[in-house]
Amino acid sequence: MNRDKLLDAARLLQALQNFADARDWQRFHTPKNLVLALTGEVGELAEIFQWKTDAEAAAIADDPAEFEHLGEEIADVLLYLVRLAQVTGVDLEHALADKLRKNAEKYPAP
Amino acid sequence: MNRDKLLDAARLLQALQNFADARDWQRFHTPKNLVLALTGEVGELAEIFQWKTDAEAAAIADDPAEFEHLGEEIADVLLYLVRLAQVTGVDLEHALADKLRKNAEKYPAP
Amino acid sequence: MNRDKLLDAARLLQALQNFADARDWQRFHTPKNLVLALTGEVGELAEIFQWKTDAEAAAIADDPAEFEHLGEEIADVLLYLVRLAQVTGVDLEHALADKLRKNAEKYPAP
Amino acid sequence: MNRDKLLDAARLLQALQNFADARDWQRFHTPKNLVLALTGEVGELAEIFQWKTDAEAAAIADDPAEFEHLGEEIADVLLYLVRLAQVTGVDLEHALADKLRKNAEKYPAP
Numbered sequence: 001m002n003r004d005k006l007l008d009a010a011r012l013l014q015a016l017q018n019f020a021d022a023r024d025w026q027r028f029h030t031p032k033n034l035v036l037a038l039t040g041e042v043g044e045l046a047e048i049f050q051w052k053t054d055a056e057a058a059a060i061a062d063d064p065a066e067f068e069h070l071g072e073e074i075a076d077v078l079l080y081l082v083r084l085a086q087v088t089g090v091d092l093e094h095a096l097a098d099k100l101r102k103n104a105e106k107y108p109a110p
Numbered sequence: 111m112n113r114d115k116l117l118d119a120a121r122l123l124q125a126l127q128n129f130a131d132a133r134d135w136q137r138f139h140t141p142k143n144l145v146l147a148l149t150g151e152v153g154e155l156a157e158i159f160q161w162k163t164d165a166e167a168a169a170i171a172d173d174p175a176e177f178e179h180l181g182e183e184i185a186d187v188l189l190y191l192v193r194l195a196q197v198t199g200v201d202l203e204h205a206l207a208d209k210l211r212k213n214a215e216k217y218p219a220p
Numbered sequence: 221m222n223r224d225k226l227l228d229a230a231r232l233l234q235a236l237q238n239f240a241d242a243r244d245w246q247r248f249h250t251p252k253n254l255v256l257a258l259t260g261e262v263g264e265l266a267e268i269f270q271w272k273t274d275a276e277a278a279a280i281a282d283d284p285a286e287f288e289h290l291g292e293e294i295a296d297v298l299l300y301l302v303r304l305a306q307v308t309g310v311d312l313e314h315a316l317a318d319k320l321r322k323n324a325e326k327y328p329a330p
Numbered sequence: 331m332n333r334d335k336l337l338d339a340a341r342l343l344q345a346l347q348n349f350a351d352a353r354d355w356q357r358f359h360t361p362k363n364l365v366l367a368l369t370g371e372v373g374e375l376a377e378i379f380q381w382k383t384d385a386e387a388a389a390i391a392d393d394p395a396e397f398e399h400l401g402e403e404i405a406d407v408l409l410y411l412v413r414l415a416q417v418t419g420v421d422l423e424h425a426l427a428d429k430l431r432k433n434a435e436k437y438p439a440p
Contacts, residue, residue, distance in 0.1 A: 004121075005118075005121065006119075006121045006122040006125060007117070007118070007119050007121070007122045007188075008115075008117070008118040008119075009116075009117050009118075011114075011115065011116045011117070012116040012117045012206065015116060015210055019210070019213070019214070019219075022219035022220075023217060023219055023220070028271050030164050030167060030168065031159055031164075031167040031168065031170065032159050032162070032164060032167050032362060032366065033270055033271060035152075035155055035156050035159055035366060035369075036266040036267075036269055036270035036362065036365060036366065037266070037267075037270040037271075038152060038155070038187075039152060039156065039262065039263055039266035039365075039369050040263045040264070040266045040267035040270055041263070042145075042148060042149060042152050042259065042263055043259055043260045043261070043262055043263010043264060043266065043267075044260070044263060045145055045148070046145050046149065046256040046257070046259035046260045046263065047256075047257075047260035047263075049141055049142050049145055049256055050253055050256035050257040050260055051248050051253060051257075052142070054140050054141075054142060054384075057140060057141040057142050058140065058141065060141065060198060061198065061199050067198075067199075067200075070198060070200060071200045071201070071204070071205035071208070072205065072208070072209060072212075074191060074194065074195050074200050074202070074205055075202075075205040075206050075208065075209035076209060077148075077187075077191055078188075078191055078202070078205075078206065079206070079209060079210075081184060081187055081188055081191065084184065085184050088170060088171065088177075088180060089171050089177075090177075090180060090181045090184050091181070092184070092185075092188070094181070095181035095182065095184055095185040095188075096122065096185050096188065096189070098181070098182070098185065099182060099185035099186060099189060100125055100129070100189075102182075103129070104129070107133060109129075109132035109133055110132075110133070138381050142252060142256065143380055143381060145256060145259075146252065146255060146256065146376040146377075146379055146380040147376070147377075147380040147381075149255075149259050149372065149373055149376035150373045150374070150376045150377035150380055151373070152369065152373060153369055153370045153371070153372060153373010153374060153376065153377075154370070154373060156366040156367070156369035156370045156373065157366075157367075157370035157373075159366055160363055160366035160367040160370055161358050161363060161367075164274075224341075225338070225341065226339075226341045226342040226345060227337070227338070227339050227341070227342045228335070228337070228338035228339075229336075229337050229338075231334075231335065231336045231337070232336040232337045232426065235336060235430055239430070239433070239434070239439075242439035242440075243437060243439055243440070250384050250387060250388065251379055251384075251387040251388065251390065252379050252382070252384060252387050255372075255375055255376050255379055258372060258375070258407075259372060259376065262365075262368060262369060262372050265365055265368070266365050266369065269361055269362050269365055272362070274360050274361075274362060277360060277361040277362050278360065278361065280361065280418060281418065281419050287418075287419075287420075290418060290420060291420045291421070291424070291425035291428070292425065292428070292429060292432075294411060294414065294415050294420050294422070294425055295422075295425040295426050295428065295429035296429060297368075297407075297411055298337075298408075298411055298422070298425075298426065299426070299429060299430075301404060301407055301408055301411065304404065305404050308390060308391065308397075308400060309391050309397075310397075310400060310401045310404050311401070312404070312405075312408070314401070315401035315402065315404055315405040315408075316342065316405050316408065316409070318401070318402070318405065319402060319405035319406060319409060320345055320349070320409075322402075323349070324349070327353060329349075329352035329353055330352075330353070
């Protein structure tokens with residue numbers, strides 16, 4: 001593993017590949033399907049916060065059941081996002097590094 | 111870095127924290143705002159594929175401009191998602207491992 | 221009712237106002253909350269189609285349970301969208317007419 | 331037109347059908363594509379509010395450019411949503427009436 005990496009997802013990518021292969025699911029994992037699935041999970045993430053005030057949202061870790069649910073939905077979104085990168089061949093490290101660089105140029109620190 | 115981790119995001123988390131702190135942006139990064147921003151980026155991801163057939167979507171890497179744009183949007187979603195985990199205190203490794211375990215129980219391999 | 225209108229939503233708007241007022245829900249119906257709620261329902265809509273092929277999606281009306289669920293989710297999105305217009309003061313007829321005109325200019329018919 | 335209708339969308343449906351037919355776009359308007367396009371527009375709607383406080387969001391009508399943009403994005407979402415109902419055969423009036431009834435049972439007024 002390279003210690004200079006922003007994100008080392010090698011084992012996650014392997015786990016996702018194995019999971020799909022073992023169930024013959026690669027045929028469902030087209031880019032469009034994965035974006036729809038990702039959208040479904042983002043919807044569940046949004047539902048967690050939709051009626052909360054900012055104060056209630058900030059205190060979500062005080063409620064164990066809600067906090068666990070939040071972790072589940074963040075994980076769900078992340079799994080589909082990383083799987084989408086996997087099936088389309090996007091290199092996450094490269095994409096993240098590029099984006100952080102572009103953001104730093106677009107929004108220079110004072 | 112721990113070689114047993116599904117996802118090592120330590121440097122990414124540090125970069126996100128530094129980026130926000132340097133610009134005094136933590137006040138904008140409330141959970142609800144981050145979910146809205148994430149939704150905005152998922153929208154841009156969806157737009158890449160909305161009129162493509164499955165065949166065109168599968169061939170996206172053949173078009174350098176489109177493929178770069180795809181990487182940018184995947185990175186944008188990932189940055190907001192990881193930042194959301196950061197501000198809410200969700201441990202990504204823990205959440206991912208839990209989810210993969212639950213998925214394996216819910217959808218056992220044949 | 222005006223027969224020249226693209227969309228006559230007067231009774232729907234009244235029903236939404238009455239529903240919220242009767243339950244003292246206007247305080248939850250801030251623009252940001254409504255966008256989050258809308259996102260939640262769009263997620264449920266996406267989930268209906270996420271693993272379907274285009275052929276299966278086109279045949280959704282052949283499955284009564286699925287077709288009813290589709291109607292429910294379309295309605296859910298529509299209710300939050302119209303409520304968002306209501307609380308922000310956006311005139312739907314005006315906005316729709318403007319958009320159709322702009323689209324016709326941007327994408328002229330052959 | 332029926333004055334008992336919650337929503338009379340007859341002219342909008344006709345306009346959407348004509349617009350697509352005149353451009354031979356019905357082949358792009360599959361249910362999955364329309365849900366992706368809808369997601370894209372919901373993303374643009376979310377972006378309007380993502381860094382606003384609730385107070386700033388509530389005052390959006392005070393900024394003519396922002397308010398017009400809000401109207402455009404609400405219209406964009408609505409156009410794709412109604413078109414999705416059209417291509418799938420969902421009757422909006424029926425779906426809305428059903429949903430309002432179910433919501434009233436699920437959340438009875440005090």
